[in-house]
Amino acid sequence: MSHSHISSDEIRARFARAMSAMYRAEVPAYGTLVSLVERVNGEVLAADEAEASRLSRTNELDRINEERHGAIRLGTAAELSTIRRLFAVMGMVPVGYYDLSVAGVPVHSTAFRPVDPAALSANPFRVFTSLLRLDLIEDEALRAEASAVLETREIFTPACRDLIARAETEGGLGEAEADAFVEEALETFRWHDTANVDGALYRRLDHAHRLLADVVAFKGPHINHLTPRTLDIDTVQARMPQDGIAPKAVIEGPPSRRVPILLRQTSFKALEEPVAFLGDEEREGRHTARFGEIEQRGLALTPKGQALYDRLLAEARARVTPAADGSNADAYMAALCDVFSVFPDDLDRLRTEGLGYFRYAATGTPGGIDAGLSADELVAAGMLRADPITYEDFLPVSAAGIFQSNLGDDAARSFEANPSQARFEADLGAPVADFHALYAEAQAASLARARADLASRAG
Ligand code: OOG
Numbered sequence: 001m002s003h004s005h006i007s008s009d010e011i012r013a014r015f016a017r018a019m020s021a022m023y024r025a026e027v028p029a030y031g032t033l034v035s036l037v038e039r040v041n042g043e044v045l046a047a048d049e050a051e052a053s054r055l056s057r058t059n060e061l062d063r064i065n066e067e068r069h070g071a072i073r074l075g076t077a078a079e080l081s082t083i084r085r086l087f088a089v090m091g092m093v094p095v096g097y098y099d100l101s102v103a104g105v106p107v108h109s110t111a112f113r114p115v116d117p118a119a120l121s122a123n124p125f126r127v128f129t130s131l132l133r134l135d136l137i138e139d140e141a142l143r144a145e146a147s148a149v150l151e152t153r154e155i156f157t158p159a160c161r162d163l164i165a166r167a168e169t170e171g172g173l174g175e176a177e178a179d180a181f182v183e184e185a186l187e188t189f190r191w192h193d194t195a196n197v198d199g200a201l202y203r204r205l206d207h208a209h210r211l212l213a214d215v216v217a218f219k220g221p222h223i224n225h226l227t228p229r230t231l232d233i234d235t236v237q238a239r240m241p242q243d244g245i246a247p248k249a250v251i252e253g254p255p256s257r258r259v260p261i262l263l264r265q266t267s268f269k270a271l272e273e274p275v276a277f278l279g280d281e282e283r284e285g286r287h288t289a290r291f292g293e294i295e296q297r298g299l300a301l302t303p304k305g306q307a308l309y310d311r312l313l314a315e316a317r318a319r320v321t322p323a324a325d326g327s328n329a330d331a332y333m334a335a336l337c338d339v340f341s342v343f344p345d346d347l348d349r350l351r352t353e354g355l356g357y358f359r360y361a362a363t364g365t366p367g368g369i370d371a372g373l374s375a376d377e378l379v380a381a382g383m384l385r386a387d388p389i390t391y392e393d394f395l396p397v398s399a400a401g402i403f404q405s406n407l408g409d410d411a412a413r414s415f416e417a418n419p420s421q422a423r424f425e426a427d428l429g430a431p432v433a434d435f436h437a438l439y440a441e442a443q444a445a446s447l448a449r450a451r452a453d454l455a456s457r458a459g
């Protein structure tokens, strides 16, 4: 990287801020939600000194009030591979593969995000990115029409394409180029109130699947939500109505616990917006696309912890299947709490039972070190401290719940489970990273550093 290049972390931070400003202007309720989340985060940090110092130790305190994820839905393989190159300019790479066909949504997805711990604390901005699967749409004629519309649209500005290519060949962007890139890249995510199709085709697409209309009928993959991170999702959920926002009835993910695990999410419903279809100057169309969401992040789970989570979630949902209209929300939350009571809820047990990932650091305690001691023994002896590693990814069942609540209740269809990671990676033009490998690596690297620290002190 030459001296004149600015870091990809800095480009990502600028882009995330620009996106947030754009979305605040387009969807005022998002601004209300962000203010509420910031207020509640401030209250949590003021009331809970231990949590505040843990977040400061793990370099999360500074990032929290700027932390966002967004989501887009793409139509073609070419769009997906170009968006991969666009996100790479900002240090974001594809992590994880999510098959949502099981949940009746004809897409498969990945999340673009930074992976390096230092980059995550600089700015963890992520974008959940889905690719439409036309192969899951039954109507062959409609499939062909949809694909013809998608083939002719261009979701990147020419200047954006040039700047991506320049970043690739030069290994980065200079100050002015970075600002131009942020401005041009933002165009891809902007809302367009004029559609790419006429009203008749829109209705056919919408009838086949709400998602099909949302992807095919528009000029670009408008950002459909931007999610701030809260330190107390139950409080924000409870206060949303006072601020004029109606949340969906059920918080997705694990129940409320002493030690948060994985990810809990809730959203408010999509806005209904006026749309002008082709050949219709009256803007008499209506489309619901954009919504709001909040999330609370907790401990990243190991494959063993994840398997326990998946089993318990399936058990709770089998006992009470949450209805789309929220009518059995209380019964579902009660079943969830009951079923999850067997999931260990203190940090020591989560660590010693191998359920979660931890970051190790040497404590200030002086003393010799026995190289043969295990990490758990060193923690028990007060030589090492273990802090939870935050889950930076997504949950397919939760994502399906978010999709369904904002696509409308009638959108629930069932497809056969139909994962196709190899196809997705071929379209993407790259493999997706395995997030368990990333967490395991971060844990192992911190432990090796902590052991080296202890050894140098002992010597
Ligand atoms: C994406 C829904 C998934 C999440 O937080 O799980 C998601 C979408 O509706 O396009 O954003």
Ligand code: NI
Pocket: 069, 070, 071, 128, 225, 227, 293, 402
């Ligand atoms: Ni989301």
